[in-house]
Amino acid sequence: MTIALNGEEIAEKIGRVSPGSVVAADKAAVIVTNQSLYQVAEFLKNTTGLDFDYLVDLTAVDYLDYFEVVYHLTSLKHNHSLVLKTRCYDREKPAVSSVVKLWRAADFQEREVYDLMGITFEGHPNLKRLLLWEGFVGHPLRRDYL
Amino acid sequence: MAIRTEPFILNMGPQHPSTHGVFRLRATLDGEVVVDVEPVIGYLHRGIEKLAEGRTYTQNIPFTDRLDYLASMTNNLAYVLAVEKLAEIKIPERAEYLRVIMAEMMRIASHLMAVGFFLNDLGAMMTPVLYMWREREKLLDLFEMVCGQRLTYNYMRIGGVSHDIPEEFLPALKRFVAEMPGFIDEYDQLLAENEILLVRSKGVGVLPKDVAINSAASGPVLRASGVKWDIRRADPYSIYDRFDFDIPVGSAGDCYDRYWVRVQEMRQSVRILEQAIPQLPEGEICAEVPQLLRPSVGEVYGHIETPKGELGFYLVSDNSIAPYRFRIRPPTLINLTALKDMVIGWKVADLIITFGSIDVCLGEIDR
Amino acid sequence: MEIERYEVPSSDEIDAAETLRINALKEASQQAIPDPDRWLEEELRRNVLLTTVDYALDWARSRSIFPLMFGLACCAFEMIGSAASRFDISRFGMDIFRWSPRQADLMIVAGTLTWKMAPAVKLVYEQMAEPKWVIAMGACAISGGTFRESYSVVPGINHIIPVDVYVPGCPPRPEGLLYGITKIHKKIGEESIKTS
Numbered sequence: 232m233t234i235a236l237n238g239e240e241i242a243e244k245i246g247r248v249s250p251g252s253v254v255a256a257d258k259a260a261v262i263v264t265n266q267s268l269y270q271v272a273e274f275l276k277n278t279t280g281l282d283f284d285y286l287v288d289l290t291a292v293d294y295l296d297y298f299e300v301v302y303h304l305t306s307l308k309h310n311h312s313l314v315l316k317t318r319c320y321d322r323e324k325p326a327v328s329s330v331v332k333l334w335r336a337a338d339f340q341e342r343e344v345y346d347l348m349g350i351t352f353e354g355h356p357n358l359k360r361l362l363l364w365e366g367f368v369g370h371p372l373r374r375d376y377l
Numbered sequence: 378m379a380i381r382t383e384p385f386i387l388n389m390g391p392q393h394p395s396t397h398g399v400f401r402l403r404a405t406l407d408g409e410v411v412v413d414v415e416p417v418i419g420y421l422h423r424g425i426e427k428l429a430e431g432r433t434y435t436q437n438i439p440f441t442d443r444l445d446y447l448a449s450m451t452n453n454l455a456y457v458l459a460v461e462k463l464a465e466i467k468i469p470e471r472a473e474y475l476r477v478i479m480a481e482m483m484r485i486a487s488h489l490m491a492v493g494f495f496l497n498d499l500g501a502m503m504t505p506v507l508y509m510w511r512e513r514e515k516l517l518d519l520f521e522m523v524c525g526q527r528l529t530y531n532y533m534r535i536g537g538v539s540h541d542i543p544e545e546f547l548p549a550l551k552r553f554v555a556e557m558p559g560f561i562d563e564y565d566q567l568l569a570e571n572e573i574l575l576v577r578s579k580g581v582g583v584l585p586k587d588v589a590i591n592s593a594a595s596g597p598v599l600r601a602s603g604v605k606w607d608i609r610r611a612d613p614y615s616i617y618d619r620f621d622f623d624i625p626v627g628s629a630g631d632c633y634d635r636y637w638v639r640v641q642e643m644r645q646s647v648r649i650l651e652q653a654i655p656q657l658p659e660g661e662i663c664a665e666v667p668q669l670l671r672p673s674v675g676e677v678y679g680h681i682e683t684p685k686g687e688l689g690f691y692l693v694s695d696n697s698i699a700p701y702r703f704r705i706r707p708p709t710l711i712n713l714t715a716l717k718d719m720v721i722g723w724k725v726a727d728l729i730i731t732f733g734s735i736d737v738c739l740g741e742i743d744r
Numbered sequence: 745m746e747i748e749r750y751e752v753p754s755s756d757e758i759d760a761a762e763t764l765r766i767n768a769l770k771e772a773s774q775q776a777i778p779d780p781d782r783w784l785e786e787e788l789r790r791n792v793l794l795t796t797v798d799y800a801l802d803w804a805r806s807r808s809i810f811p812l813m814f815g816l817a818c819c820a821f822e823m824i825g826s827a828a829s830r831f832d833i834s835r836f837g838m839d840i841f842r843w844s845p846r847q848a849d850l851m852i853v854a855g856t857l858t859w860k861m862a863p864a865v866k867l868v869y870e871q872m873a874e875p876k877w878v879i880a881m882g883a884c885a886i887s888g889g890t891f892r893e894s895y896s897v898v899p900g901i902n903h904i905i906p907v908d909v910y911v912p913g914c915p916p917r918p919e920g921l922l923y924g925i926t927k928i929h930k931k932i933g934e935e936s937i938k939t940s
Contacts, residue, residue, distance in 0.1 A: 287680075290704045307590060362744075372427055
């Protein structure tokens with residue numbers, strides 16, 4: 232069985248390494264700040280005992296006050312999983328740092344989130360639209376489109 | 378005398394005989410050797426994720442059929458499992474067994490197509506496909522007996538399945554399961570020692586183990602690279618923990634290994650069917666679920682092992698009749714991430730068969 | 745001797761050119777193209793006398809149509825199924841599905857058409873030589889199907905190219921497609937050298 236790790240325990244571990252990065256944590260997920268996302272991701276990937284080497288899913292949800300970017304991580308070695316989230320409060324130009332250098336799986340998924348939601352990923356080598364054509368106006372998956 | 382060459386861009390698709398759907402590949406070639414590859418997708422983007430936010434949970438089940446249209450049963454299963462996890466619904470035993478039987482039959486049908494079209498790309502024009510189509514037609518007849526449709530079934534419901542099996546179904550299925558290993562042996566006899574297949578696919582399009590894990594490959598692509606990760610074993614869903622089956626794992630991660638893993642998985646599916654059919658209990662086929670289901674506020678990520686890889690649904694609910702966010706984790710799009718690494722330095726013909734061995738389905742990539 | 749340099753266009757330039765094509769096509773295709781169904785009118789039938797030459801010509805044309813494989817989505821697999829050995833389409837003389845439009849007479853569009861794919865459909869249709877016919881197979885090709893309200897789906901291929909026969913279903917059974925093909929045979933049988 233893949234064990235879903237308790238978010239609060241992981242938040243404690245993260246808090247010891249990079250204090251101030253965890254915004255909230257409950258049993259299901261850990262929410263971190265935008266600025267510390269890359270360090271936390273690196274910590275989760277490289278620490279022995281956690282070893283999150285498999286990025287299962289990268290997606291974004293539009294709650295009208297903020298965008299929430301969700302990362303589902305799994306470790307193949309220890310067979311446990313975790314949900315990592317971050318929030319963007321900027322509606323005009325939301326931006327999050329890219330994790331492509333850690334997990335290559337993020338390549339196409341970040342391009343899709345940019346295409347459909349409009350969130351820019353800083354550090355992505357080729358951030359173009361993936362599913363719609365270049366001249367398409369708007370970001371369809373946002374709640375205020377059409 | 379040295380000849381100076383310049384690279385040129387060859388545009389393959391979106392309408393092209395060797396693509397598995399409307400997929401466009403911009404290959405930069407230096408002579409015949411591939412220098413760079415850029416996949417362009419989106420020619421079948423129908424906006425399913427946005428449309429699903431305006432329909433109830435049950436009305437979204439036909440949308441999931443049209444994702445990977447060669448394996449509709451497993452797509453349905455992934456979605457209803459996710460909704461049942463979110464709304465905490467318990468389903469009856471007969472429904473569980475029926476779901477497993479349908480899912481494994483679907484796996485055989487999808488792998489038959491995958492292997493057949495891989496051989497089509499190799500140049501064995503239509504012969505292997507038509508042999509495998511013969512078996513697939515038998516499976517499609519069985520599906521039509523149950524739910525009336527040949528391709529997009531809409532069979533699973535939240536809480537169980539929609540129709541019970543008629544009387545003719547089990548004898549016909551038992552006959553099929555008895556003769557299927559013989560047919561797989563027939564294909565093996567024709568193909569396993571085939572010199573053209575061995576020469577053209579051994580060592581071609583290698584995906585190393587660490588790149589496979591880093592690019593989050595899943596399904597036969599991951600297992601052919603040497604990683605023993607199958608969600609039916611690692612995170613069992615439904616009643617898979619009651620059955621005894623092996624997980625075939627390749628060693629080299631080349632095209633031949635991906636083909637070999639799929640053929641072995643067909644044998645294992647037949648094994649699961651042989652165990653599940655005698656154990657099928659009597660009972661109800663669907664739990665009591667309100668027509669307009671309102672799950673409590675929360676989110677869930679439910680995933681299963683489809684023939685193509687790990688299909689996951691991330692559903693966010695805000696206690697209304699429609700999902701707030703309906704996210705599909707497409708296995709084939711993520712398997713494509715490492716395509717560039719697999720084909721650089723090889724020739725155009727190798728590019729085609731490497732792409733064919735990943736076994737994509739455009740309905741799922743573009744959604 | 746001057747050798748002309750071939751400028752390799754960059755990805756962005758190719759994307760920008762594609763955008764212009766898609767937007768222009770979208771502007772021009774807001775209304776459906778009327779179906780070419782004058783052959784059904786009674787008056788026309790009475791005025792056209794089919795001679796033996798016409799009869800022979802129509803017989804030859806309808807008994808060996810070369811279809812163009814234009815499968816986009818799920819319906820493509822029912823189309824391939826109709827070409828497989830159980831629902832043999834080669835008893836109608838149509839067993840080789842051509843992939844090059846220059847060699848084909850009948851274009852079977854099977855599956856959902858999106859705006860991004862529409863210029864390709866138009867290009868392929870224009871590359872086919874006269875006489876040519878189009879079958880719209882499946883609910884998505886006829887009217888957009890379940891995806892009609894989406895932001896990226898064309899509401900029916902008759903906005904882009906004229907359609908002769910519509911085969912409904914989601915997906916239609918191979919027998920349904922074969923019935924549509926017999927309708928095409930009937931349509932070809934009514935054509936005269938004067939009207940075609």
